[in-house]
Amino acid sequence: MTSMKGSAITAEAVPAEVDVAIIGAGMAGTTLAILLGKAGRKVALIDPHRVHHDEFRAEKIGADQMRLFAKLDLEETVMRHVTSVTDIHVFRLGQLFAREQKWEYTFSYGPMINGLRDALPPQVPITVGKVAEVSTGPDLQRLVLADGRVINARLLVVATGHSEAVRRAIGVERVEHSKAHSLSLGFDLAIPRGECAYPAVTCYGKRAADRVAYLTVFPVGDKMRANMFVYRTVADQWTRDFRADPQKMLCELMPEISAQCGNFAVASPVEIRQVNLTTTQGHRRNGVVFIGDAFCTTCPTPGVGIGRVMIDVDRLHSVHIPRWLETPGMAADKIGAFYDDPVKVASDEAGMRVSFYAKRITTETGLEWRARRLRNNTARQLMIIGRKVRQLGFRREPGLA
Numbered sequence: 001m002t003s004m005k006g007s008a009i010t011a012e013a014v015p016a017e018v019d020v021a022i023i024g025a026g027m028a029g030t031t032l033a034i035l036l037g038k039a040g041r042k043v044a045l046i047d048p049h050r051v052h053h054d055e056f057r058a059e060k061i062g063a064d065q066m067r068l069f070a071k072l073d074l075e076e077t078v079m080r081h082v083t084s085v086t087d088i089h090v091f092r093l094g095q096l097f098a099r100e101q102k103w104e105y106t107f108s109y110g111p112m113i114n115g116l117r118d119a120l121p122p123q124v125p126i127t128v129g130k131v132a133e134v135s136t137g138p139d140l141q142r143l144v145l146a147d148g149r150v151i152n153a154r155l156l157v158v159a160t161g162h163s164e165a166v167r168r169a170i171g172v173e174r175v176e177h178s179k180a181h182s183l184s185l186g187f188d189l190a191i192p193r194g195e196c197a198y199p200a201v202t203c204y205g206k207r208a209a210d211r212v213a214y215l216t217v218f219p220v221g222d223k224m225r226a227n228m229f230v231y232r233t234v235a236d237q238w239t240r241d242f243r244a245d246p247q248k249m250l251c252e253l254m255p256e257i258s259a260q261c262g263n264f265a266v267a268s269p270v271e272i273r274q275v276n277l278t279t280t281q282g283h284r285r286n287g288v289v290f291i292g293d294a295f296c297t298t299c300p301t302p303g304v305g306i307g308r309v310m311i312d313v314d315r316l317h318s319v320h321i322p323r324w325l326e327t328p329g330m331a332a333d334k335i336g337a338f339y340d341d342p343v344k345v346a347s348d349e350a351g352m353r354v355s356f357y358a359k360r361i362t363t364e365t366g367l368e369w370r371a372r373r374l375r376n377n378t379a380r381q382l383m384i385i386g387r388k389v390r391q392l393g394f395r396r397e398p399g400l401a
């Protein structure tokens, strides 16, 4: 049995015996609890906070991720908390490169998680509390909360995101594959949605030395929000300068879109999050499974985090948990089927691969990467020129006729 420090909280009714106990009611834990609850499983969902605070996390998903929610019958709930965006103006090399008509869905993370929690079936309430003791085994998992309540479960799911307390208590370690891999910066623009020249815009960095992956500006409700992904550390002078005067630095970095974005006047503090690329070791254990960011973290730059989390949830809910509960016991070899699931493995590996690639193609200065950038940028320049020539051709056509 492993103990953790925890403060006492108000006691409330808790299912003492459940099929599945889930620690962490974020994106992974809440969606899994909804699905298992709807399937008639007895579930306990434990989180220290009834209301998820509004932290800077995922603020945008694409059509592929929305399809995953649709597959799990969660699309309607998710759609209630998003702003739908299309017609994305993409700038590369300082020029308009493309207008993408694909769909994107933007949101604030806290309200999205709270909206999902509201969709929990009545028989799966959130148990607000801190886990003080965890013991796991081949048959029974036992949780003791800080106020003394006890939950017994056949399976324990750890979905505590970046938090380390529960992982450490179980004896599971993070493996750092790229520490301080990138920084994500989030802030509101002062320009109202109706006055921004673009419905949404993505502007890529121009020079390797800038270490900027891209800036994305998009509406969330009536406001315009910006996320920027850079390959810097919190301690860099650049980061301190950006926090002090984001407007000046954005106008210098991306003058091609500044006027259209209200000269980058900023209406909120700049939130800055460091991202580390991590996986987990020592997780093949009796009775417990780690999912979402509690298992693996990738970089937000390629925007694959929520997709990865929802693949974990889908595979567990639709394949593994029903099989595991069918037969007695919950030994490590049974649970290993999830970690070896080819769909999950491919999703995690792809997330890690694109996270490394996005950094290398932006910042590496070795010959191979400079050659790759040159090749890509030459192809893009040709596309920009081709589009301009076609536009000129169309303009001339009436005169020629």
Ligand SMILES: Cc1cc2nc3c(=O)[nH]c(=O)nc-3n(C[C@H](O)[C@H](O)[C@H](O)COP(=O)(O)OP(=O)(O)OC[C@H]3O[C@@H](n4cnc5c(N)ncnc54)[C@H](O)[C@@H]3O)c2cc1C
Residues within 6 Å of the ligand: 023, 024, 025, 026, 027, 028, 029, 046, 047, 048, 049, 052, 056, 057, 058, 059, 060, 061, 129, 130, 131, 159, 160, 161, 162, 163, 165, 166, 184, 273, 275, 291, 292, 293, 294, 300, 303, 304, 305, 306, 307, 309
């Ligand atoms: C800055 C940033 C920007 C991102 N942008 C994108 C993006 O644009 N698109 C994208 O797809 N992905 C993005 N991601 C990734 C995405 O946000 C994460 O992959 C996803 O939110 C992880 O969900 P999760 O359920 O694993 O963790 P979380 O949603 O963080 O949930 C963890 C839960 O565990 C609870 N918890 C913690 N400790 C305990 C404890 N001891 N006991 C009980 N409960 C506990 C917390 O309260 C929380 O509710 C971004 C990530 C970051 C950091």
